[in-house]
Amino acid sequence: MKAPTTMWTMVYKVYKEIVPEVHMILDEWRKKAETIEDDELREYALESVNENTFHNEGGGVFALLTKEKVRKDVLWFIVSYQVICDYLDSLCDQSDSLDPNDFRSLHEALRQALHPGTLDDSVYYEHRGQKNDNGFLRELVATCQEKVAAFPGFEETQASMEELSLHYRNLQVYKHVKKEDREPLLIKWYEETKEEYPQLARMRWYEFAASTGSTLGVYALAAYASKGRMKRETAVKIKDSYFPYAQGLHILLDYFIDQEEDLADDELNFCAYYRDEEDMVERIGVFKSEAEENLKTMPDASFHTLIHKGIIAIYLADEKVQNDPEIKRVANRMIRFGGISTLFFYLNSWVFRRVGDKEKAA
Structure with missing residues (x-):
């Protein structure tokens, strides 16, 4: 099964083959979340399923890289892993805890998700009073383990997936601690990590932090692992194609559309560290260009380039952008540097979101 390489084919396959299956899997996790007896944990679990569909x-979309016979397993892994991320983010964000040990223990679930045979749910809530999620988190982890263990190329991709996952887990710890500790911890982490990754020397600390907050590389690696055995060097190449620039662009756009919301909630927002609008647009443009160059070296390069352009469009078509004239003005500048493919995906995403909103309302 050849991965789509044109805008039209990509959009058709996403809406026809991926979206319905994703919604079906989310329905299964929603049913599980509804059985949680603890009111607060049930609320966070349902929020992770209901509020993060996109x-x-x-x-x-990465499941389009795979053969149809394994596509469902890839989607089950991706959706389950993403629900874990969103659930844990809610637990860290919205609870009263500021304990880094708590955040590290919660995110042990993500580590275990990529290490079949290490299922130990006694760790997750060990620093919390609320512990009874009726097996919700354990079942998510077990599902991820079951799926990746069956991928023929998982042995070769596991180390690269874990590397990206560890970056993500570290970010979740450092950005949720006491406000006065966040920036020093993130800067220290950047200074330590750039010794290992020479390309980080061209980044600012908050841009590095943003690049660790994406799951795109993990999903790309999972899709390729499902296709067959590969050389470990190939897995590393896939990882390096997504981290740091393609992942960084993804999360910088996420923070861009959340600026007003984060300001109101006094939350950390990496886009707030740019000197001004010009600085932000220029640097995001650098991430866009660097990501494109790196993705050109990927297998199925045209497919990954389309995803890259689609990500720009999806974020800039978000309702938060459309409802804020100032953010929309800046977003229009970014759409232009994305080119015609981004404009196409932007218009398509805008229409699709509104059709979806009408269906929900009905």
Whole structure:
């Protein structure tokens, strides 16, 4: 099964083959979340399923790289892993805890998700009073383990997936601690990590932090692992094609559309560290260009380039952008540097979101 390489084919296959399957999997996790007796944990679990559908739809696009007979397993892994990310983010964001040990223990679930045979749910809530999620998190982890263990190329991709996952887990710890500790911890982490990755020397600390907050590389690696055995060097190449620039662009756009919301909630927002609008647009443009160059070296390069352009469009078509004239003005500048493909995906995403809103309302 050849991965789509044109805008039209990509959009058709996403809406026809990926979105319905993603929604079906989310329905299964919703049913499980509804059985949680603890009111607060049930609320966070349902929020992770109900409020982040487009995270799962976006991640699900990588399943188009696979053969149809394994596509469902790839989607089950991607959606389950993403629900874990969103659930844990809610637990860290919205609870009263500021304990880094708590955040590290919660995110042990993500580590275990990529290490079949290490299922131990006694760790997750060990620093919390609320512990009874009726097996919700354990079942998510077990599902991820079951799926990746069956991928023929998982042995070769596991180390690269874990590397990206560890970056993500570290970010979730450092950005949720006491406000006065966040920036020093993130800067220290950047200074330590750039010794290992020479390309980080061309980044600012908050841009590095943004690049660790994406799951795109993990999903790309999972899709290729499902296709067959590969050389470990190939897995590393796939990882390096997504991290740091393609992942960084993804999360910088996410923070861009959340600026007003984060300001109101006094939350950390990496786009707020740019000197001004010109600085932000220029640097995001650099991430866009660097990501394109790196993705050109990927297998199925045209497919990954389309995803890259689609991500720009999906974020800039978001309702938060459309409802804020100032953010929309800046977004229009970014759409232009994305080119005609981004404009196409932007218009398509804008229409699709509104059709979806009408269906929900009905």
